Amino acid sequence: MNNDNDLIWEEVSTEHIVQDEWIDFRKTAFRFPDGKVFEPFYTYSRRDYVVIVASDEDGKYLCVKQFRQGIREVTTEFPAGGIERKDGTQYGTRTLASAEDALEAAKRELKEETGYVSDQWSHLITIPSCATIADNMAYIYVARNCRKITEQDLDDMEFLNVEKFSADEIEQMIASGDFKQAMHVMAWLLSVR
Numbered sequence: 001m002n003n004d005n006d007l008i009w010e011e012v013s014t015e016h017i018v019q020d021e022w023i024d025f026r027k028t029a030f031r032f033p034d035g036k037v038f039e040p041f042y043t044y045s046r047r048d049y050v051v052i053v054a055s056d057e058d059g060k061y062l063c064v065k066q067f068r069q070g071i072r073e074v075t076t077e078f079p080a081g082g083i084e085r086k087d088g089t090q091y092g093t094r095t096l097a098s099a100e101d102a103l104e105a106a107k108r109e110l111k112e113e114t115g116y117v118s119d120q121w122s123h124l125i126t127i128p129s130c131a132t133i134a135d136n137m138a139y140i141y142v143a144r145n146c147r148k149i150t151e152q153d154l155d156d157m158e159f160l161n162v163e164k165f166s167a168d169e170i171e172q173m174i175a176s177g178d179f180k181q182a183m184h185v186m187a188w189l190l191s192v193r
Contacts, residue, residue: 012037022046024091045091046136048099049129050106051080051183053191054116054143061170062114062146066160068180076163076173077181078188081109083139091136102126102139110143114162115150118143124190129183140187167192 009030018025023046029039054062061078068075084100100108103121111117124140154160165173170188173179179188 006033008033013039017042022091043133043135046129046134047085047091048083048102048137048139049080050083050102050109050139050141051078051187052106052110052141052143053078053124053187054110054114054118054146056116056146056148056164060164060166062110062116063163063165063170064113064160065163066158071180073180075180076165076178077184079110079113080181080184081105081113084108103141106139106141106143110146111150112153112155113158113160114146115148115152116143116146117149118146120144124187127183127186138183140183140190142191 009032012029012031014026014028016024016026023044025042025044027040027042029037030041031037056062063076064079065074065076067073083102083105086099103123106121107117120143122142124142126137126139128134129136129138152160152162170179174185174188179185
């Protein structure tokens with residue numbers, strides 16, 4: 001039987017290329033299990049976040065449209081956002097008591113981005129956002145029978161519109177490549193299985 005410990009890489013050195021309040025971007029050298037050292041491996045630390053597959057009382061799904069600078073396009077996706085930290089940083093270990101509870105973050109983000117709330121929440125999965133290059137986690141939730149109680153309360157850097165879609169429309173957007181957030185596609189697929 002194979003031992004997973006035989007696969008672990010040893011961190012030899014790490015240089016923090018950018019380390020500010022938003023991100024810790026690192027260049028690391030690792031020693032492989034066979035003893036060879038290789039560098040550079042670039043990784044980053046960002047804060048954990050939530051994604052909410054939210055449907056209203058009519059069974060329509062709440063989505064947001066916003067510009068995503070990575071692909072320089074306006075995307076359609078589910079409400080989502082970062083888990084707040086009381087220590088002022090935007091990254092680091094999720095075991096700190098200074099981090100907001102993930103479900104509370106999901107409820108807050110849904111209300112802020114859409115003006116909707118729900119009394120029917122379920123947690124689908126907590127999963128690494130991108131295990132190859134990042135250490136943050138995505139907490140995926142479903143919120144059903146959402147009802148609008150207020151207007152949006154967006155952050156200074158948020159510019160987004162709320163739109164509702166049927167399940168068929170979301171399936172079509174995914175199939176045509178027009179629903180461009182991988183974690184959000186995964187959230188959808190888990191929510192309907």
